[in-house]
Every structure is written in structure tokens, then in C-alpha cells.
Amino acid sequence: MNSFGTRFKFTSFGESHGVAIGCVIDGMPAGIKFDKVFLQDMLDKRKPGQNKFSTPRKEEDKAQILSGVFEGYTTGTPISIVVFNENTRSKDYEKDVFRPAHADFTYYYKYGIRDYKGGGRASARESVARVIAGAVACMLLKEFGIEIMSGVFGVGNIDSKLSNDEFDFDYAENSEIYALDNNLEQSFKDEILKAKKNKNSIGARIFTRVKNPIKGLGDPLYDKLDSKLAHAIMGINAVKAIEIGSGIQSSYMYGSQNNDELKDGVFLSNHSGGILGGISNGDFIDIKTYFKPTPSIFLPQQTQNIQGKNIIYKLKGRHDPCVGIRGSVVVNAMVAICIADSLLLNASSRLSNLMKIYK
Ligand SMILES: Cc1cc2nc3c(=O)[nH]c(=O)nc-3n(C[C@H](O)[C@H](O)[C@H](O)COP(=O)(O)O)c2cc1C
Structure with a gap:
């Protein structure tokens, strides 16, 4: 649906070419310093039109805070933040033609309404809201020294050989x-520009690390921290897979290779990716996210229109050649939201925690 989280919860609204995109965040504790500059920095990292590796759609993405902050501090009430859309060009979009691999196809067959303008709600313009909520979540995490970082470790067929x-x-x-x-940055760039020059797009892989996570975050079984992270990240447009720690590779290993042995209170390796039984073990939480190539490419492709007629479609408009690049900022935000939510939920997991508050 359009909301995510239990204790730290946000609801996003808006469409690609609508008036605005934004969200209402509920559950942020009162008394946290609201860092407007940090919020804008996060939005700037995601914003389109920054360079030749992203879509040429130019948006300033300036955040307007409507509620929930008083004299620079959160008040414990809903925080509403909005970004107005400025650079829409709806005439580039066909009224009744589906773009192959884009969600405009399934949205139409589910709802029976087609907002063809920029893909409407099916567009990843919605991820502005996720980045806003993620930035706010980071303000809470900062109070606990928890930091989340993401970047690109693979583009197309090129993968970094560096370890986590x-x-x-x-x-x-x-x-x-x-x-x-840094040794592969130029090759990644070349790969993206080659795809772009060939009117094509390309997939990418992202690594995210949660530094200094507190032990005990997440809940067992149905709300495992890993399942929550998967829910959050797989919900991002164009994400096709995620891995925690050694992930798929661990299914090829012996237990003796995969087990993280303990010595003097520290783990000697981190194949688990910092999560055991759905609960953080205090080691880095390591996540890999896999983005597919951008659906909208400029090569002629077969598709159908709303009337079911077969057509050869040649796309117009402005699109990212590699959505994983800006997508990495969105992954970072969704991880922050999961960790903030788990942090708040964990406060009532044992009597001693409650005693600290009420006694
Ligand atoms: C940051 C970001 C930017 C995106 N930009 C575009 C774009 O310019 N053109 C496009 O066709 N898809 C873009 N996408 C991906 C589509 O929204 C998405 O692949 C599509 O709706 C189908 O959904 P699915 O891939 O999740 O199944 C973007 C995704 C992200 C995360």
C-alpha cells in the first residue's frame, strides 16, 4: 500500500506529474533536532538532472516542512513534508501505449485508470517521499550513533572485486x-554511457552497510529484521533481489565456512550480515540490492496499447540510463526507516527497558 512501518511510520502521496510528492511521518519522538540541511542533502543526492548519468528531468526538489517541527525540534506530532513538481513534460508520454517492463501496464489492469503522465503513481518519482522519511529516520538514528551508507559496487557485467x-x-x-x-568508477561510467548512447539502459548493484547497529533490533519469525528489510527494499521500483550478508553464496558453503565464530566478544567474520534469527547481533548489517535496467529505453520495441493492438513503440521523453545509481539513495533511506522502526519497537521488548522510562 502507501504506508510503511509500525512505530516509525510514513505515508507517501503524489504522482510523477501531479502537483507534489511528499509524506506524512508518524511516530518520530519529540525533542530531536531537525536537520533541514541534512534532509535537503539527501534529496539532492536523489534528485534528477544532476549529471549525464541520470535523467535530464530537472527538478530542484526543495523540501517544504508543513508540520511537526517547532523551533528546530520535532514535536512528536505528524511531520508532513512536501516537494512540488516543477519540470513535468506530460506530452512526451503516450496516452494509451504501455512501456515494456514498466508498471504502467499492471497499474492499468489493476485499477482500470491510466495516469499516463510520467507514469503517475507507478513512477519512481514517489521515491522522493521515501528519501524524505529516510532522512528523518537518520536524525533519530544519529542520536544513537547509528549510520547507514550505500554505494554502487556493480554496473552491467562489471563487478568490484573488493570485499564488503x-x-x-x-x-x-x-x-x-x-x-x-575508485578503480572501477570510470568503467561503471563508461558502461552507463555506452548503454545510453545505444538508446539502451543497464542494471546495477548496491551495497549498504548499517554501522554501529544496536544488538537486539528486529523481531523473531514473522517480523525478522531481514524480512522487514526485504519488504522495504523490494518495494522500491526496479529492485529485483536483495541479499543479507553472504546471502546466496552461503548456500554453496559448508557450515565451517559460513559460521561466524566468536572470540573475546567479537565475531571473526560476518557471513550472517549482522542478523541472526531476525535479530541484529551487533555486527555491521550488510545488504546487497540488485536493480534491473530502466524499462524506458529509446530502441523500438514491441508492445500493445490499451485497445490490445500490437504496435512497435518508439519512446520519447527523459529517463535514467541506470536507475540503480539514484536508487542507491532510496535503498539507504528505506534501510534507515527499518532500523528506526525497529529501534522504537525494541524499547518495549523487555521489562527493564520499560522500567528505565517509568521508574
Ligand atoms: C530512482 C529511480 C528512478 C527511476 N527512473 C525511471 C525512469 O526514468 N524510467 C523508467 O522507465 N523507469 C524508471 N524507474 C523504474 C520504474 O519505476 C520501474 O522499474 C517500473 O515501474 C516497473 O516496476 P518494477 O521494476 O518494480 O517491477 C526508476 C526507478 C528508480 C528507483
């Missing part, structure tokens, strides 16, 4: 494509 511990988040922070491996 070798990925360079400082480098990614200043890279135009958030590359985690």
Missing part, C-alpha cells in the same frame, strides 16, 4: 555515480 570491508564509502560520497570502488 574494503568498499570505500568516503569515495562513494563524492562520486557522481556513488561508486564504492
Whole structure:
């Protein structure tokens, strides 16, 4: 649906070419310093039109805070934040032609209404709202020294050979494509530009690390932290798979290779990705996210229109050649929301915690 989270919860609204995109965040505790600059920085990292590796749609994505913040601090009431759409060009979109691999097909068959303008709600313009909520979640996490970082470790057929511990988040922070491996940044860029030049698009892979997570986040069984993260990340447009820790690779291993042994209170490896039994074990939470290539490409393709007629479609408009790049910012936001939600939920997991509040 359009809401996510239990204790830290947000509801997003808006369409790609509608008046605005935004969200209402409920459950943020009162008394947290609201960092407007940080919020805008996060939006700027996701915003379109920044460089030749993203869509040319130019949006300023300036956040307007409508409620929930008083004299620079959160008030415990719903925080509503909105970004107005400014650079829509709806005439580029066909009224009744489905774009192959785009969600405009399934939205139409589900709801019977087609908002063809920029894909309407099916567009990843919605992810502006997720980044807003994620930035607010980070303000809570910062109080606990929890930091979340993401970057790109693979584009197309090129994968970084660096280990999770070798990925360079400082480098990614200043890279135009958030590359985690400085030696491969140029190859990643070349790959994206090659796809773009060929009127095509390309997939990408993202690594996210939660630094300094508190032990005990997440709930067993039906609300495992890993399942919650999967729910949050798989809900992002164009995400096709995620892995926690050694993920798929662990299914090829012996237990002796995969087990994270303990010594002097520290794990000697982190194949579990920081989660055991759905609960954080205090080690880094490591997540890999796999984005498919952008559906909208400029090569002629077979498709159908609303009337069911077969047509060869040649797309117009402005699109990302590699959605994983800006998608990495959205992944980071969704992970922050999951961790903030788990942090708040964990406050009532044992009597001693409640005693600290009420006694
Ligand atoms: C940040 C971001 C930007 C995106 N930009 C585009 C785009 O410009 N053109 C496009 O066709 N799809 C874009 N997408 C992906 C589509 O929204 C998505 O693939 C499509 O709706 C089908 O949904 P699914 O891939 O989740 O099944 C973007 C996704 C993200 C995360």
C-alpha cells in the first residue's frame, strides 16, 4: 500500500506529474533536532538532472516542512513534508501505449485508470517521499550513533572485486555515480554511457552497510529484521533481489565456512550480515540490492496499447540510463526507516527497558 512501518511510520502521496510528492511521518519522538540541511542533502543526492548519468528531468526538489517541527525540534506530532513538481513534460508520454517492463501496464489492469503522465503513481518519482522519511529516520538514528551508507559496487557485467570491508564509502560520497570502488568508477561510467548512447539502459548493484547497529533490533519469525528489510527494499521500483550478508553464496558453503565464530566478544567474520534469527547481533548489517535496467529505453520495441493492438513503440521523453545509481539513495533511506522502526519497537521488548522510562 502507501504506508510503511509500525512505530516509525510514513505515508507517501503524489504522482510523477501531479502537483507534489511528499509524506506524512508518524511516530518520530519529540525533542530531536531537525536537520533541514541534512534532509535537503539527501534529496539532492536523489534528485534528477544532476549529471549525464541520470535523467535530464530537472527538478530542484526543495523540501517544504508543513508540520511537526517547532523551533528546530520535532514535536512528536505528524511531520508532513512536501516537494512540488516543477519540470513535468506530460506530452512526451503516450496516452494509451504501455512501456515494456514498466508498471504502467499492471497499474492499468489493476485499477482500470491510466495516469499516463510520467507514469503517475507507478513512477519512481514517489521515491522522493521515501528519501524524505529516510532522512528523518537518520536524525533519530544519529542520536544513537547509528549510520547507514550505500554505494554502487556493480554496473552491467562489471563487478568490484573488493570485499564488503574494503568498499570505500568516503569515495562513494563524492562520486557522481556513488561508486564504492575508485578503480572501477570510470568503467561503471563508461558502461552507463555506452548503454545510453545505444538508446539502451543497464542494471546495477548496491551495497549498504548499517554501522554501529544496536544488538537486539528486529523481531523473531514473522517480523525478522531481514524480512522487514526485504519488504522495504523490494518495494522500491526496479529492485529485483536483495541479499543479507553472504546471502546466496552461503548456500554453496559448508557450515565451517559460513559460521561466524566468536572470540573475546567479537565475531571473526560476518557471513550472517549482522542478523541472526531476525535479530541484529551487533555486527555491521550488510545488504546487497540488485536493480534491473530502466524499462524506458529509446530502441523500438514491441508492445500493445490499451485497445490490445500490437504496435512497435518508439519512446520519447527523459529517463535514467541506470536507475540503480539514484536508487542507491532510496535503498539507504528505506534501510534507515527499518532500523528506526525497529529501534522504537525494541524499547518495549523487555521489562527493564520499560522500567528505565517509568521508574
Ligand atoms: C530512482 C529511480 C528512478 C527511476 N527512473 C525511471 C525512469 O526514468 N524510467 C523508467 O522507465 N523507469 C524508471 N524507474 C523504474 C520504474 O519505476 C520501474 O522499474 C517500473 O515501474 C516497473 O516496476 P518494477 O521494476 O518494480 O517491477 C526508476 C526507478 C528508480 C528507483
